[in-house]
Amino acid sequence: MTESLFTILSIIILFLPLLGFAVVLLLGKRLPKLYLFEIAVISITFLLSVIVMYFKLAYSIDRDIIASFNWITIGAAPLSGVLNIELGIKIDNVTVIMLFVVNLISMLVHIFSIEYMRGDIRYNRYFAYLGLFTFSMLGIVVTHNLLMMYIYWELVGLSSYLLIGHWFEKKSAADAAKKAFIVNRIGDIGMFIGILILFTQYKTFTFDKIFYQISQGNIPFNSEAWLTATGILIFMGAVGKSAQFPLHVWLPDAMEGPTPVSALIHAATMVAAGVFLVTRVFVMLTADAMLVIAVVGAFTSLVAATIALTQNDIKKVLAYSTVSQLGYMIMSLGVGAYVFAFFHLVTHAFFKACLFLGSGSVIHAMHHEQDIRNMGGLRKKLPLTYATFLMSTIAISGIPLTSGFLSKDGILAGTLAFGKLTGHWLIPIIGFTVAAMTAFYMFRLVILTFHGKPRDHHKYDHAHESSWVMVAPLVVLAALSIFIWYTPNPLSPDAGWFMSSWVKTPVTVVPENTRFEFMQSAVQGGESHGEIVHSPLYTETMHWAHYPAMIMSIVLAGFGILLAFTLYQWKKINADKIADRIKPLYNFSLNKWYLDEAYDATAISGTISLAKILSWFDNKIVDGAVNGSAWLGRFVSKISGLFDTYVIDGFVNFTAFFSGFIGFALRKIHTGKVQTYLVFVVFAVIILLLFFKPF
Amino acid sequence: MLQVGLAHFLVVSAILFSLGIYGIITRKNAVMVLMGLELILNAANINFVAFSKYGNLGINGQIVALFVIILAAAEAAIALAIVLNVYKTFANVNVDEINNLKD
Amino acid sequence: MMGFPILTFITFLPVLGMILILFLKKEQTNTIKYTTLIITALQVVLAIILLANYNYSAAGVYEEKSFQFIEKFRWIEISGISWLGTVKIDYFLGVDGLSMPMVLLTALISFIATISSWNINHSLKGYFALFLLLDTGMMGVFVALDFFLFYIFWELMLLPMYFLIGIWGGPRKEYAAIKFFIYTLFGSIFILLVMIGLYFSATETLADGTKVFTFNILQLMNSSNYTSDGLLSPLNPNNLRFIAYLALFVGFAIKIPMFPFHTWLPDAHVEAPTPISVILAGVLLKMGTYGILRISYPIFPDITRDLMWWIALFGMINIIYGAFVALAQKDFKKLIAYSSVSHMGYVLLGMASLTTAGVNGAIFQMFNHGTITAMLFLIVGVVYDRTHTRGIDDFGGLATQMPAYTGFVTVAFFAAIGLPGMSGFISEALVFVGAFGVESIRILTILSTLGILLGAGYMLWTLQRIFFGPLNGKWSSLKDLEFREYAMLIPLSIIIIFLGVYPSAMLDIMNTSVNSLVNFLHTNFTATTISGF
Secondary structure (H helix, E strand, C coil): CCHHHHHHHHHHHHHHHHHHHHHHHHHCCCCHHHHHHHHHHHHHHHHHHHHHHHHHHHHCCCCCEEEEEEEEEEEEECCCEEEEEEEEEEECHHHHHHHHHHHHHHHHHHHHHHHHCCCCCCHHHHHHHHHHHHHHHHHHHHECEHHHHHHHHHHHHHHHHHHHHHHCCCHHHHHHHHHHHHHHHHHHHHHHHHHHHHHHHHCCCEHHHHHHHHHCCCCHHHCHHHHHHHHHHHHHHHHHHCCCCCCCCHHHHHHHCCHHHHHHHHHHCHHHHHHHHHHHHHHHCCHHHHHHHHHHHHHHHHHHHHHHCCCCEHHHHHHHHHHHHHHHHHHHHHCCCHHHHHHHHHHHHHHHHHHHHHHHHHHHHCCCCCEHHHCCCHHHHCHHHHHHHHHHHHHHHCCCCEHHHHHHHHHHHHHHHHHHHHCCCHHHHHHHHHHHHHHHHHHHHHHHHHCCCCCCHHHHHHCCCCCHHHHHHHHHHHHCCEHHHCCCCCCCHHHCHHHHHHCCCCCCCCCHHHCCHHHHHHHHHHHCCCCCCCCHHHHHHHHHHHHHHHHHHHHHHHHHHHHHHHHHHCCCCCHHHHHHHCHHHHHHHHCHHHHHHHHHHHHHHHHHHHHHHHHHHHHHHHHHHHHHHHHHHHHHHHHHHHHHHHHHHHHHHHHHHHHHHHHHHHHHHCCCCHHHHHHHHHHHHHHHHHHHCCC | CCCCCHHHHHHHHHHHHHHHHHHHHHCCEHHHHHHHHHHHHHHHHHHHHHHHHHCCCCHHHHHHHHHHHHHHHHHHHHHHHHHHHHHHHHCCCECCCCCCCCC | CCCCCHHHHHHHHHHHHHHHHHHCCCCCHHHHHHHHHHHHHHHHHHHHHHHHCCCCCCCCCCCHHHCEEEEEEEEEEEEEECCCEEEEEEEEEEECCCCHHHHHHHHHHHHHHHHHHHHCCCCHHHHHHHHHHHHHHHHHHHHECEHHHHHHHHHHCHHHHHHHHHHHCCCCHHHHHHHHHHHHHHHHHHHHHHHHHHHCCEEEECCCCCEEECCEHHHHCCHHHECCCCCCCCCCCCCHHHHHHHHHHHHHHHHCCCCCCCCHHHHHHHHCCHHHHHHHHHHHHHHHHHHHHHHHHHHCHHHHHHHHHHHHHHHHHHHHHHHHHHHCCCEHHHHHHHHHHHHHHHHHHHHHHCCHHHHHHHHHHHHHHHHHHHHHHHHHHHHHHHHCCCEHHHCCCHHHHCHHHHHHHHHHHHHHHCCCCCHHHHHHHHHHHHHHCCHHHHHHHHHHCHHHHHHHHHHHHHHHHHHCCCCCHHHCCCCCCCHHHHHHHHHHHHHHHHHHHCCHHHHHHHHHHHHHHHHHHHHCCCHHHHHCC
16 A cells, blocks of 8 residues: 555545534434434444554554645744644554544444434434544544644544533533533643644644654753653643543533443543543653653542542443543553553553443433442343443453453553652552552442342333344444454463554653653664664563562452452442441542532632622723723813803803993994985095095 | 096086985985985996096096996896885885884 | 726725715615625625735735735825925825735625624614715725825724714613724824824935925835934934834724723623624724734834833733633623633734734734624624523523524634634634744743633633523524524634635735734844934
8 A cells, every 4th residue: 555545545534524524414404314424424434444554554564654735834934934834644553543443433333322312302413523523533643743633632622512512401411511621621721832832942843843853952942841841731631631630520520421422532532532642742751741641640540540439320430430541541651651551542442432332221221310329130131231341341440351451451560660660659559559449340330230139120120122233332342352352362462463563662752861761771772663672671670560560450450349249249248338437538539529619619710700800890990990081081071161151151251241232332323224324434434534634 | 718627527526426425315215315326326437437538547447437337227227126126015115214124 | 907996996985885875765775785785795806806816925014016906196295384394195005915814804894794784773874874984994994005094094984983883872872982982082192193293203205306204104114214303213312202102002902902991892892783893893903903013013113122022911911801801791792892802812912922923823813803703793693683682691592492593603602712623723823823932922922821711711601601501481482593694604604614724815815924024023123224324
C-alpha cells in the first residue's frame, strides 16, 4: 500500500462519519429509516480501518505516514517570521490501532443502540450525533499537530455535550451536559496555554517539528521550568477529558446520557483521548512533569476507587471504575510505562465498553432501573449478558488469561520499577491498593446485580434477555477481553506482537538533565526507529518487578474478590454493619468525597457571586457614573437656566418693557393717517435741510 | 431777452412739487390725493428733463423721465383699482375715515 | 473596473433608495420594504463585485498607490484667508485589507437587518428611510480615507440611529436613545478636536510643490509631513501628542465599547428593535476598533507602542468583566449585549499585540463578531416576537417546541463560545497566538483565556435555562421558524461555519495589509525616522 493510498483511506475514514452526521441530521426528520445510513457508514468506516490497520502493521510497521497542507498562511510576518498553520494527518502504529478500536466500538454501539434507543423521540438525531462523535474522535487520533488536536478535542466535547444532553427535557441531563462541557473547558484552557507556549517558541503546531526542535536543545523561553510547565499545561487537557482529579466530577454525572453513549464516549474512547494526548506528547515531558502526571494519575485512581466501593447506581460504579482505570493509564505514563498505558487503553476500551453495554442491557431489561439494590438474581433471566459481564469483570479485576491482567500487570510492574528506581514508593502502593479495590467493587457489582435473590420482584418478573442486536456486541467485546488476541503467553505481555513490535516507547527528546536518571542513557540507542532503548538499569528493574507485581496483583485481586463474595454472596459478614461502624468514611465515599459540594460552595457560587457583584458594580457604579454625569450636566444647566431666566432674560425683558413704555408715550402722534405722517416727513426734511445746510 | 435757464425749470418743478404735497396732505378724497401724487412725479420728471438738457445727465435723464411716466401710469392704474376696491368695501373714499392702519 | 466609481455607488446607493422611499406614499408599505431590500441586495452584489476585483497582494494602509478602487478629487477648497492658508478637503475613498472585511460585513448585515425589519409595524416610511441613511453612514466610515470625510460619515450614522432607537424602540427608548446619542457625541468631540489638531500639524505637498495643511489620513501617517512646531508633531516637545492619542482613543473606545465606557450598549441594545440591535452589534461596534486601526495606530505609532500594555489591559478587562457581568444577567438581550463587550475585548487584545497574528485575529474577530452576534440578536428577536418577554427564567424547554430554532441557537451559541469549526474559534485563537507571543502582555493574555471558560459558562447556562428542561406550559403553542427567519439565519450560519473551516477566505484579504500595518507600526515614528528630515 502506498503512502498516498494510506492517506486517502485515512481521510475517507475520518470524513465518512461526518457525512453520516450531516445527512442524518438534515434529513433525519423526513426519513425515519435514515439511521440505517449512519450505521452503514460506520460499518464501512470500520472495514476501511481494518484494512488500513492490517496493511500498516503487516507491511510498513516502521514507517509513519504524514500528510499535511497549509491551512492558514500568514506568510512572512514582520518581527515574527514565517507563520503557517498546518493541518495534517500522521498514521503510525498507535493511530491505526486507535482507528480500529474507535471504529469497532463505535460500530458495536451503533448496533446496540438500534434496539436500546428504539422508540426515542429523537432517534435519528441520536445516530447523527454518534456520527459526529466518531468523526471528532477519529480526528484526534489521526492528527499530526496540536492545533488540530485541540480542534477535535473541542468537537468531541461538543458531541459529548449533545449526547449527554440527548434527553434534555430532564433537568439533570441538561445539567450534566453543561457540567461536562464547562469542566472540560477548564482543562482545555491549560492545554491551550501550553499550545500557545509551544507555538510562540516554535511557530508550528506540528508534533514532529516541535519535538525535533526540543531535541536540538531549543526549549521554550530557554528555561527547563517552562518546558516542564508546558508539559503539565498540556496534560491539563487530559485532566479534563480523561476525568482526572480534580476535574473528574463531570464523568459520573455524564451517566445521565443514554447508556450506549456512556459505553462509547465515557468509557472507551473519548475519555481515553486524554491518555492518547499524553502518549502523543510523551516525548517532551520532563521528569518533573512526569512525576506530576504520575501523582495525579495515582491519586485519581485511588479517589475514584474509594468512591466506587459504595455507589449503588450500576452506571455510577462503572463510571468511577472508569475514572480509576484512566488514573491507572495516566499514572502508567507518568512512570514511563508508555507501552502498558497504551495497551491498557486498548484492553480497557473493550472490557469497559462491554461492561457498560452489559449494564445497558440490564437497565433495558429492568425498564430503566439503575439501582443495584433493586436488582439481584438476574443471572437466570439474562444469561448471555451475565456471561459477558462476568468475563469483562474478570478482565478488569486483573485475573490471568484476560487482557486486563496483561495490561494491568504491566502497569503495576512499571510502578514497582519506578518505585525502586526513584524511591517514590507511594505510587506502586496506591497502584496495588487500587487493584484490590477494583476487584472488590466490580465483584460487588456483579454479585448484587446478577447473583442472589431478586429484590424487586415486579421488575424481575418482567425482565428478559435482550435481542441479539444487543447481545452480539456484548459477545464480541467480551471475546476481545481474552488474552489470545494480544499475546500467545497469558503471563507475559512482552511475548505478544502488541508489545514487541506494534507499540514502542518513543525516544524522549527533552534535555538529558531533565529526564529521570533511568531514562538518560537511552539516547545512545536513539537512532533505532521510534523505540526507546531503555537503560540496562531500567530493563533490569522491569524484569525484577515483573514477577512480584504479577503475584501481588493476583493475590490482591483474589483477596478483593473473596471479600466481595464474603460480604455479598455468602453474607458471612454483614456489610451494613461494617458500613455503620465506619460511618464517616462510608459517607465520605458515598458522597464522592463531597467534591461536588465543595465545588458548589467555592468555585461555582464564588463565580456566581462575583458575577452578581460585578453586575451590581456595572449597574450602579459604572453606569451610575454615566448617569451621574448626565445628572450633573442637567443640574448645571438648571442653574444656568435660572440665571438665564432671571438675569439675562430679565435684562431683555426690561429692555422690552422700556421700549413699550416709550412706545406708549409716542402712541399719541400715530394717527393712522398717511397724510399726518407725510406732514411729519415733510417737516422733518425741511428741518434736516435747515440743520445741515447741504446747499 | 429773458433766457429760459435751468433755474426756471427748477422753480416750476418746485412749485409743482409743493402743490402736490399740499394736495396729498390736505385733500380728503383719495382720488385727489392720487392727483397730488401725480403732480409730485411730474415735478420729478421736469427736473430729470431739465438736468438732461443743462446738466451732464445726457440722454439718460430723458430715458428715466420716460420710465417715470410709464411708472406713473401703472401706479395710477393700480391706485385707482385700490381706490375702487376701497370704495366697494367702505362705500367711501375719504382717507380720514379709512384709518385701519391705526392699532 | 477602473473608472467606475464603485465605492461611491456602494456608499450612496442607500441614499438613492432613501430618496426613492421619500417619494413613495406612506401606505405603500410593501413597495417601501422591497425597495429597501433591493437596495441592500444590490449593495451586497456590489460588495461581491468589489471582492471579485480585489487585489489580494496590495497592501494599502499608508501607501496611497496600493489602495484599491480609489476615488479622489478636491471636494472643498477655500483659499485666500490669509491666516488659514488654503483649506483643502478631498473626497477620498479607497479600500485595503483593513476595510475590505468591514465593507463586506456592512453590506451583509444591512441586508440581513432589512429582512429582519419586515415586521416593523408603524411609520415604515420613516423607518426605512432612516435605515438606509444609516447604511450610508456606516459604509462611508469604512471607505473614507480623508479624516474630514470620515468624521462626516461618523456623525452621519449617529442621527438615524438616534431616531431608530428613539422611535421604534422598547419601553425606555427615549432614555436609551439619548444616552447613546450623547455618549457617542461626547466621543465624537474628542475625535473632532484631534482631527483639527492634526490638521494644523501636518502638511501635504501638492503637485505644484506648495505645502498645505491636510486631512488626508495617509499623509498624516507620514512623519516627514509634520513640521517641527506643529501642534501634534512628534518633534514638538510638548505632551500634546500623547494627550491627543488618549482623546482619540477615548472617542473610538466609546464605540467599541471599552470598559468603562460600555454602559450605553446594554441600554441601547435592550431598547432597540431587533434589526437595529443587529446593526448596532454587527457593524457599529466595529467602527471603534476600525477607527483605532485606521487612524490612531498609524498616525501615532510611537504612542501606540508605548501604550500597548494598557490597551491589552483594557482588552483583558473587557473580556473578563464582560463575561462576568453577562453571567449575572436575567435579560436575554442584555446577556448578549454583555457578551459583545466580552468579545470585543478579544479585538482589543489582538490589536494590542501589534503582531501579524494578533491584528489579523482582531480584524477577523471583528468580522466574526459581526456575524455571530448579529445571529444572536436575531435569535433573541425571534423569541421576543413570539412571547414578548426576554427574561431568561421565563422560558424553559423551548427545544421541544421549536427544534429548528434550537438548532440555529446551538450553532450561534457554540460559535460565540469559540467552538472549533466555527469562525469565532479561528479569530480568538489567532488573537491569543499573537498576544501570547509578546512578552510584555503575556500575563494579560493568560488571564484573558479565562474568558473562554466564562463564555462557555454563561452561554451554556442560558442555553439550558431557555431551551432545555421541561417545557414551560405557557409556551406550548409557539411556532417554529418561518421562511423569513430561515432566510436570515441560514446565510449567517453558513458563513460562520464556512469561515471556521476555511478561514483563509477572509484572512487572505487582510493579511497583506496587516503585515504592512504591523511593519509600519514598528518601524515608523521612531527616533531615526523622525530626525531624518
